[in-house]
Amino acid sequence: MDNLTIALDAMSGDFGPRIVVPAAIQALSRYPNLSFFLVGDPTEIGFFLSKENNQLVTQYQNNDRLIIIESTSIITNDMKPAYAIRHSQGSSMKMALELVKDNKAQACVSAGNTGALMGLSKLLLQSLTGIDRPALVATLPALNNQNTVVLDLGANAECDSDMLVQFAIMGGILAKSVLQIAHPRIALLNIGEEDVKGLDKIREAASILKSNDQINFIGYLEGNELLTGKTDVLVCDGFVGNVTLKTVEGLIKIFMSSIKLSLGKNSLFMKLLSKWLQRKIAKNFGYLDPGRYNGACLLGLRSIVIKSHGSANQKSFFAAIEQAILAIQMNIPEKIASSLSSALSKSE
Amino acid sequence: MDNLTIALDAMSGDFGPRIVVPAAIQALSRYPNLSFFLVGDPTEIGFFLSKENNQLVTQYQNNDRLIIIESTSIITNDMKPAYAIRHSQGSSMKMALELVKDNKAQACVSAGNTGALMGLSKLLLQSLTGIDRPALVATLPALNNQNTVVLDLGANAECDSDMLVQFAIMGGILAKSVLQIAHPRIALLNIGEEDVKGLDKIREAASILKSNDQINFIGYLEGNELLTGKTDVLVCDGFVGNVTLKTVEGLIKIFMSSIKLSLGKNSLFMKLLSKWLQRKIAKNFGYLDPGRYNGACLLGLRSIVIKSHGSANQKSFFAAIEQAILAIQMNIPEKIASSLSSALSKSE
Numbered sequence: 001m002d003n004l005t006i007a008l009d010a011m012s013g014d015f016g017p018r019i020v021v022p023a024a025i026q027a028l029s030r031y032p033n034l035s036f037f038l039v040g041d042p043t044e045i046g047f048f049l050s051k052e053n054n055q056l057v058t059q060y061q062n063n064d065r066l067i068i069i070e071s072t073s074i075i076t077n078d079m080k081p082a083y084a085i086r087h088s089q090g091s092s093m094k095m096a097l098e099l100v101k102d103n104k105a106q107a108c109v110s111a112g113n114t115g116a117l118m119g120l121s122k123l124l125l126q127s128l129t130g131i132d133r134p135a136l137v138a139t140l141p142a143l144n145n146q147n148t149v150v151l152d153l154g155a156n157a158e159c160d161s162d163m164l165v166q167f168a169i170m171g172g173i174l175a176k177s178v179l180q181i182a183h184p185r186i187a188l189l190n191i192g193e194e195d196v197k198g199l200d201k202i203r204e205a206a207s208i209l210k211s212n213d214q215i216n217f218i219g220y221l222e223g224n225e226l227l228t229g230k231t232d233v234l235v236c237d238g239f240v241g242n243v244t245l246k247t248v249e250g251l252i253k254i255f256m257s258s259i260k261l262s263l264g265k266n267s268l269f270m271k272l273l274s275k276w277l278q279r280k281i282a283k284n285f286g287y288l289d290p291g292r293y294n295g296a297c298l299l300g301l302r303s304i305v306i307k308s309h310g311s312a313n314q315k316s317f318f319a320a321i322e323q324a325i326l327a328i329q330m331n332i333p334e335k336i337a338s339s340l341s342s343a344l345s346k347s348e
Numbered sequence: 349m350d351n352l353t354i355a356l357d358a359m360s361g362d363f364g365p366r367i368v369v370p371a372a373i374q375a376l377s378r379y380p381n382l383s384f385f386l387v388g389d390p391t392e393i394g395f396f397l398s399k400e401n402n403q404l405v406t407q408y409q410n411n412d413r414l415i416i417i418e419s420t421s422i423i424t425n426d427m428k429p430a431y432a433i434r435h436s437q438g439s440s441m442k443m444a445l446e447l448v449k450d451n452k453a454q455a456c457v458s459a460g461n462t463g464a465l466m467g468l469s470k471l472l473l474q475s476l477t478g479i480d481r482p483a484l485v486a487t488l489p490a491l492n493n494q495n496t497v498v499l500d501l502g503a504n505a506e507c508d509s510d511m512l513v514q515f516a517i518m519g520g521i522l523a524k525s526v527l528q529i530a531h532p533r534i535a536l537l538n539i540g541e542e543d544v545k546g547l548d549k550i551r552e553a554a555s556i557l558k559s560n561d562q563i564n565f566i567g568y569l570e571g572n573e574l575l576t577g578k579t580d581v582l583v584c585d586g587f588v589g590n591v592t593l594k595t596v597e598g599l600i601k602i603f604m605s606s607i608k609l610s611l612g613k614n615s616l617f618m619k620l621l622s623k624w625l626q627r628k629i630a631k632n633f634g635y636l637d638p639g640r641y642n643g644a645c646l647l648g649l650r651s652i653v654i655k656s657h658g659s660a661n662q663k664s665f666f667a668a669i670e671q672a673i674l675a676i677q678m679n680i681p682e683k684i685a686s687s688l689s690s691a692l693s694k695s696e
Contacts, residue, residue: 198505248571
């Protein structure tokens with residue numbers, strides 16, 4: 001297997017190196033062909049490395065599988081993207097992306113400011129020909145062991161119809177190449193199933209998609225169909241996608257805690273039953289566990305950038321790293337690029 | 349208790365009189381002071397009345413508690429609102445609203461085309477001074493026996509910042525008068541908690557709300573906080589509100605079926621355990637059952653109009669009727685009107 005090199009923005013997200021470092025060590029142990037650039041404050045990174053198995057860390061560093069790159073600033077979540085980009089020089093996010101730009105790393109993973117990550121990625125790594133703006137995409141597990149490619153999950157709060165069409169086409173290519181679905185069903189998320197429903201941009205996107213014979217456009221789906229597997233690709237703007245994804249995450253938490261509450265803790269029997277049941281249910285629909293599908297790909301770039309949830313813990317940042325590995329192995333940007341021109345030409 | 353008279357659009361929704369008629373009979377039995385106008389096709393309504401307890405139906409009709417009003421057309425879900433309104437003469441929806449306009453009924457309940465219901469209501473019943481467009485509002489149950497007033501749930505797919513501010517103010521008045529919360533917390537649904545996040549209209553609305561000292565504006569909340577009770581009022585545009593509400597509905601269905609799947613049916617013990625558990629959980633977080641909170645009020649009108657889910661069954665259409673009863677008893681339009689002028693003046 002080829003060597004994999006990933007640049008990690010170690011200062012990003014709510015917890016920075018506190019979770020990035022242990023997730024990186026976990027990934028290095030799991031994947032022998034993996035190397036990391038850890039971009040951030042060397043003192044902080046060093047502090048969290050010292051909490052790991054010293055022998056392993058030394059070994060990784062001696063083998064150049066763990067290289068610390070010093071950055072001097074952090075792009076925070078409360079910065080406006082435009083401001084953050086103007087002041088990005090020396091930041092962990094920009095320097096991690098530069099490693100990808102300079103072909104030193106094959107992918108970048110960051111849990112930082114989504115708008116800034118999107119803007120810097122576009123600036124440094126460029127979007128594919130025909131793509132106005134990249135979109136955050138994730139493959140969400142749906143009922144009956146199906147999967148649904150959902151985009152945009154928050155890179156573009158506002159989208160016009162052309163962008164929605166581009167997202168649909170990219171999502172379709174992803175479903176074809178990664179999920180191995182020959183003719184992926186593509187739907188637009190809307191507030192009704194009838195043609196007349198929703199926003200102008202959605203109706204316009206629908207009419208463009210309908211006229212493209214390379215696209216298996218199945219029409220509109222409503223929020224209640226999100227995880228039912230009725231479509232292989234679900235397209236929406238980044239605002240709606242982000243709110244929807246987070247609503248799902250919040251509800252799962254409530255649901256899991258409601259199982260505990262329902263059973264109570266009045267007796268040892270109830271406690272044991274509750275535990276057993278939570279495990280059973282988690283196993284069966286743990287596929288909805290937000291941590292598991294953490295790591296959304298910025299689709300439409302010439303390189304691979306993975307956005308982790310800002311509040312990711314070690315387990316879910318590790319999942320984001322695995323998304324980067326998958327994207328490298330699948331060669332996603334190239335696959336999108338090679339199918340894009342023919343698909344887009346049908347939509348013009 | 350005063351007499352209550354409600355006009356039901358009996359032809360609306362996916363099932364029309366098949367569910368409206370039995371729900372109406374159920375409500376007449378439950379509420380002795382209640383009367384209905386059933387607006388629709390008399391033959392169809394008669395057919396479904398004949399399936400009910402004949403003695404009761406005759407008694408209700410003889411006491412003028414059940415009066416059939418003949419309409420000659422139906423506004424369907426696939427009509428554009430503007431078209432539907434132009435062709436609304438003689439439709440069950442318009443005639444039901446006219447009964448309210450003519451003070452023959454105190455409220456109208458319809459499961460029909462949301463856009464048409466919104467447009468016709470505004471035209472016939474007028475919005476309150478200072479309100480550009482009414483919003484669909486529902487009180488959703490949240491964790492810890494709290495409630496959250498959420499609007500707009502789908503009346504206005506597109507909203508500007510002024511509309512969001514008006515929704516916030518109306519939601520606050522509702523929380524104060526109906527939920528008895530002295531200083532209701534008001535939040536805007538957004539894709540980040542930082543000031544710089546989200547769409548222009550949301551940031552503009554936030555700055556207007558911040559400057560209004562009558563409003564307890566607590567900032568932005570994300571989708572994962574929807575049902576946690578962190579706010580008393582949550583404001584969003586109708587597109588996002590509708591998608592979010594339907595996402596919640598869909599997910600609850602998936603959860604409930606996942607409990608069954610998790611336990612399997614391999615043994616009688618498992619079957620019984622599954623049943624028992626579903627009841628337990630339903631009791632504990634059945635508050636999330638979409639059927640229970642069916643019936644969203646078109647807030648901001650001079651009269652009461654309740655929109656039922658289009659796919660409502662008898663139980664949930666009955667819930668929508670109960671929402672109408674509550675709104676009449678609470679005198680909601682008058683309460684909103686009397687507090688509106690002072691609250692709005694602070695926001696200009």
